[in-house]
Amino acid sequence: MTRCAVMGTGSWGTVFAMILADAGCEVTLWGRRQELVDAIDRDHVNRDYLPELTLPAGIRATTDAAAALAGADFAVLSVPSQTLRDNLALWAPLIEPQTALVSLMKGVELGTVKRMSEVIAEVAGVGPERVVVVSGPNLAGEIANRQPAATVVACADEEVAKRFQKACHTPYFRPYTNTDVVGCELGGAVKNVIGLAVGMANGMGLGDNTKATLITRGLAETTRLGLVLGADPHTFAGLAGMGDLVATCSSPLSRNNTFGTNLGRGMTLAETIAATSQTAEGVKSCESVLDLARRNGVEMPIVEAVVDVVHKGRPTQEVLKGLMARSAKPERR
Numbered sequence: 351m352t353r354c355a356v357m358g359t360g361s362w363g364t365v366f367a368m369i370l371a372d373a374g375c376e377v378t379l380w381g382r383r384q385e386l387v388d389a390i391d392r393d394h395v396n397r398d399y400l401p402e403l404t405l406p407a408g409i410r411a412t413t414d415a416a417a418a419l420a421g422a423d424f425a426v427l428s429v430p431s432q433t434l435r436d437n438l439a440l441w442a443p444l445i446e447p448q449t450a451l452v453s454l455m456k457g458v459e460l461g462t463v464k465r466m467s468e469v470i471a472e473v474a475g476v477g478p479e480r481v482v483v484v485s486g487p488n489l490a491g492e493i494a495n496r497q498p499a500a501t502v503v504a505c506a507d508e509e510v511a512k513r514f515q516k517a518c519h520t521p522y523f524r525p526y527t528n529t530d531v532v533g534c535e536l537g538g539a540v541k542n543v544i545g546l547a548v549g550m551a552n553g554m555g556l557g558d559n560t561k562a563t564l565i566t567r568g569l570a571e572t573t574r575l576g577l578v579l580g581a582d583p584h585t586f587a588g589l590a591g592m593g594d595l596v597a598t599c600s601s602p603l604s605r606n607n608t609f610g611t612n613l614g615r616g617m618t619l620a621e622t623i624a625a626t627s628q629t630a631e632g633v634k635s636c637e638s639v640l641d642l643a644r645r646n647g648v649e650m651p652i653v654e655a656v657v658d659v660v661h662k663g664r665p666t667q668e669v670l671k672g673l674m675a676r677s678a679k680p681e682r683r
């Protein structure tokens with residue numbers, strides 16, 4: 351039986367543990383809070399994140415990372431992108447040679463501008479053939495109800511991707527493999543930033559033309575960055591690109607979309623942060639994505655506009671006017 355350690359009891363870690371258990375894996379969930387972990391182990395409910403969901407009874411929960419990781423075929427990492435480096439530094443000595451590391455995270459590290467798979471390879475000292483990325487239109491709240499969804503399982507080594515594809519394939523969750531790790535990760539990280547922009551438009555009372563424009567031009571700037579970083583442009587037309595962008599930008603379940611909507615309605619950044627209990631990765635990753643783009647000479651005007659609103663306190667109306675006033679240009683360059 352495939353053995354999986356899921357590191358993180360947030361909404362996606364918890365739902366992914368359910369997927370793995372439904373797919374027939376033996377699953378141990380690691381969390382940092384003893385009380386919550388005890389309750390999950392005893393009642394099979396994560397009362398803080400998914401109080402309506404009864405988890406498969408076979409899932410064990412623990413605060414003991416060594417116990418969770420012992421004998422694991424896959425260590426599935428699901429913590430906020432900006433804490434991964436510190437978390438993994440503690441776990442790395444406990445990870446056994448047969449264990450492949452799987453990233454569920456969608457972000458770019460501040461300062462280093464590294465993608466999550468790069469942070470994993472560096473901190474755990476493993477080669478790309480042991481790092482897997484899962485990315486796609488996967489709103490945890492919908493998958494918790496076992497609603498049908500698909501995703502991409504990406505790894506430089508296709509055989510490892512296929513092994514994890516099998517480990518997480520259920521009647522409601524359909525994983526496709528891909529070897530374009532860069533494209534899949536960029537799709538996931540940048541869509542959170544575009545989700546913030548679309549949320550802002552929504553909060554400002556703007557309609558579907560504006561939102562479709564932001565989605566389409568957002569994908570254009572994601573693809574531009576991806577091409578420079580060596581991604582396959584086809585990835586951005588797939589589940590980890592357009593698929594995830596559409597889900598995030600359409601759904602009130604998206605934390606990034608909701609965060610943007612609150613800003614667009616006129617809430618201050620401090621009020622919006624106070625109203626957000628879960629991780630909205632785009633809030634931090636907008637800065638690291640822009641940093642990554644600038645280091646590579648790539649223009650990302652929508653990402654820049656989001657940074658202006660979120661981190662420079664510029665009014666949404668003014669920033670939108672600036673975007674529209676950019677010089678006219680051909681659609682494809």
Ligand SMILES: NC(=O)C1=CN([C@@H]2O[C@H](COP(=O)(O)OP(=O)(O)OC[C@H]3O[C@@H](n4cnc5c(N)ncnc54)[C@H](OP(=O)(O)O)[C@@H]3O)[C@@H](O)[C@H]2O)C=CC1
Binds near residue numbers: 381430437455
């Ligand atoms: N939710 C979703 O629909 C999806 C999320 N993702 C991605 O998955 C990743 C995880 O997101 P998600 O589960 O939703 O996030 P949540 O905000 O729901 O949960 C975050 C988890 O990380 C833990 N955590 C927070 N800070 C630390 C820290 N410093 N050290 C250790 N653990 C910490 C939290 O623990 P505690 O509860 O104790 O604070 C919690 O278990 C993100 O990158 C996100 O973009 C990808 C696809 C879908």
Ligand SMILES: O=C(CO)COP(=O)(O)O
Binds near residue numbers: 488545594598630631
């Ligand atoms: O990544 C997600 C859906 O695929 C979840 O989006 P949010 O983090 O915005 O909730």
